[in-house]
Amino acid sequence: MLRERYNSTQVFTLLATSVALLFAIVTLLLAIDQERVLESSERLQSRTVPEIIRFQRLARNLDQLRQEGERVFSSGTSEGRQQALFLTMLVASHPSILEHPQAATAAREAEAFLVETSRLATENPASIAARYPQWQQFSKRLNLQVDDILVEGANLATADLGAVAAAMRLTRYKLMGATVVVGGLLALLLLLLRRYLLRPLQRIDHALSTLSVDQSAPEFPDTCLAEIHAVEEATKRLHGALMSNDAVRRELEVLANRDDLTGLMNRRHFMESAKAELRRAQRYGRPIAVAIGDLDSFKNLNDTYGHDAGDVVLRNFAGLLAESLRESDRVCRYGGEEFAFLLPESTVEQARVLLDRFREHCAEQEIWLTDGVLVRVTLSVGLADASHCPIEIALQQADLALYEAKRQGRNRLVVASDAG
């Protein structure tokens, strides 16, 4: 089932829009709270505080009324009493008292009591003392009224301040909530970034840095981001291209280093390998031998059966070499029907045994030509020690030994030292 994949631009645009939307909502909510606080503050300043001041003035006027009432009783002269009474009546006339029903009633009753007291005192000065306990009741009532009004005034601020405090509390909760949500969203964003972007990129980076023909094609877990999937697929295709290139390279290498007809090493590649092998052997003092072999009377075979037959013989001979020699031995088609051998870790004697056995094996080998003719070929070999001289010298010595083997009658092996 084909998995649905999302374009990362769309995904991140969606995430960014979500964050922006959330931010806008939080800002709006905070703005509403701020507006509420401003409204409460404005109300407090423009309405409540003047109202509180009004209550304070009312309380002050009531208290002054009470004090002037006391002065009516404490004044020793009728003139002083009269002045206090006028002032009492003026205070009782103040609009702040008149517009407050309880205060107006208390003030009116106190004023009437004081007017009557003043009138009686004019007729009988002794009556004033008798009325004082009753005034104390009025005075007490006015005092309570003052306290009530002060409390009532102070309470006016409580509602506004409470509204401000509630709005600020709400703002704090919203801020905390917004912080948690934004934090969560950021954490989610980081998690998504890590899971769907960073980790896949790290995997791709690792795959690219270890990408080679020796490794199998990189495998990636399924991803839902289209771009990441595209890069992963491109990485896989890159590995495929590497493998393909390597195969071509190997093929070219084979073509460059092998003899077309026999599939053996060509002379150039043999010489490079031989030089490297000789350096190694001579550095570590290990024995190494070289040899040159030549198929006997090969020209006659060509002349008799044709070049195609010669090619068949050469291919059969190369097959025989591949079967008979050790893995570590090197052999190349040196030219025509000549073959060069390099035998690492072999003394001349060991090499002589090996090559002699091969020579005998070769002589016994039946080769069927395409037209059903059976032929056999023999091999002459010149062997030389290469442990202490350059490859070219060793090959010259082997070539001389080969010449000696031919001279001695073919199908034999001559060691260079024996060739004298």
Place this chain on the structure above:
Amino acid sequence: MPTRPDRYSANRVLGVLAVAFALLLSSLVRAVELTAAIEVYDAAYVSMPGNAIPPNMPGAELALINEEFAHEICRRIGARCTLRYVAFGEIIPGIEEGRFDLGFGNFLRTPERKKRVAFSDTVWRSSSRLVALRTTVEPLVGKTGQAVSVDSLRGVRVVAVDGSQQQSFLKNIAGERGLTLVFATTPAGTFSALREDRADFALLSAITAYLLLQKDSTRQFAFAGPAVSDRGLGGSVHIALPKQRDGLRHTVNQAIATIRADGTFQRIVRHYLPLGLD
């Protein structure tokens, strides 16, 4: 012989520029000239020259409060003010005619007055009260058992200050109640009317009545009945200003707000009266 070019000292140039600038500025910031009308309670003191309100003048306290208040406002708005002492009834016509820029009396803001002049923000608050000779009040109380009130006035003579809100109120109810209206140019005149038996009651602002009562050595007069602050007889008191001069009204309002906010107004009132007016 080559002539030496004129060179000027930088200090001298700057000095000349500074003087020129100062002259220009002084012409721009020249103090505004204002005329403020202050209500006096007694006709004898109307058109009185200078700042010479005698303390024994009836209602001197309120006139002095208004005088100090006017000075303070003028100082705050950077105006040079000339004070004129006038009867209450002259103030609004004077403002209408352009003779006064500020009117300090016990002005309640009524719809009728608002058609003629503008008003500042609230200065203080006021109510009204009846005053009568004791010999008039006490028999009435004794007869009915209840205090006299504005609502109980029937078939009596009532005096009020010409142009006052009390006068307007009385005019409205006079026909229905069978009242005889007597007018006086000043508050002191209302007391004269009572004393001379040209009126039975005087309807005055409570503060005005108080100031006259406490200065009256004869002790013939007394408050009659309770105070009234409804039906246009009480409310907020304002400074009267010319209409169409919103700039002046705005600066005066700002000055009032600062004078109240820093306690200056309350100190002025307390200096002359044993109680606050607001």
